[in-house]
Amino acid sequence: MATVGLIGSGLIGGTLARLAVNGGLDVVLSNSRGPEALADLVAELGPRARAATAAEAAAAGDWVVVGVPLKAYRSLPREPLAGRTVIDTGNYAPQRDGRVAALDNDSTTSGELLQRHLGASAHVVKAFNNIHHTHLAVLARPTGAEDRTALPIAGDDAEAKRRATALLDILGYDTVDAGPLARSRLFAPGTPAYGAPYTELPAESLGSLAAGPAPAGFLALKAGPASAAEIRALLRKV
Helix, strand or coil: CCEEEEECCCHHHHHHHHHHHHCCCEEEEECCCCHHHHHHHHHHHCCCEEECCHHHHHHHCCEEEECCCHHHHHHCCCHHHCCCEEEECCCCCHHHHCCCHHHHCCCCCHHHHHHHHHCCCCEEEECCCCCCHHHHHHCCCCCCCCCCCEEEEEECCHHHHHHHHHHHHHHCCEEEECCCHHHHHHHCCCCCCCCHHHECCCHHHCCCCCCCCCCHHHHCCCECCCCHHHHHHHHCCC
16 A cells, blocks of 8 residues: 655645545654654554654655745654655744745745755655645545546656656546646745635735734635645636
8 A cells, every 4th residue: 555654744744644544545754752652643543544753654655745844844753754755835934934044035935955965876856845734635635536636746856756746646636737846936925826816805806925824814714625726726816
């Protein structure tokens, strides 16, 4: 059975773990506090889940989902991630991560920083960073459903993007390929494709959402599907 390794099992990681188990995948969870801190989540997920170290989760995963704050990306294990499809769910949040000049002047993206840290043998795909975990949890639909939601991805390796697309399909989502990692800036915080499309209100009515905790008004909105065509149109606005 295919396995998802999760490094950093925060709110987005927990949501992805639940979707993976519901999709028939095994999950290996890890976080900075150690396997013992994940006992409750593992018990909730059942026999398909186990807790491990970050290196063990990386080595076990057919896909490895990384959900650590940007300021901690250099702590990710390089050797166990060699040859892996690494799905980066993170965003740059200066109030949490500190200022990074190369991100402030838009000369690179957070996904490209992670790719450089891991080296060419790992294949980073940016995904899941533009949707709030509460919306991600409820918008999953079977393949072919009329109201299926699409999520954008970006990456420099075509095979890794194919594998990421396969994972999204299992989890209940269509995929829009935005291009190389550099184009992940098209669905970063502050863009039309970030956060707002996955609510019941039109994205234009919400304005630009920044990185960091979502405002209460946004969290009060019900989730709403966003088709591949809608996401493509929003990506073109940047």
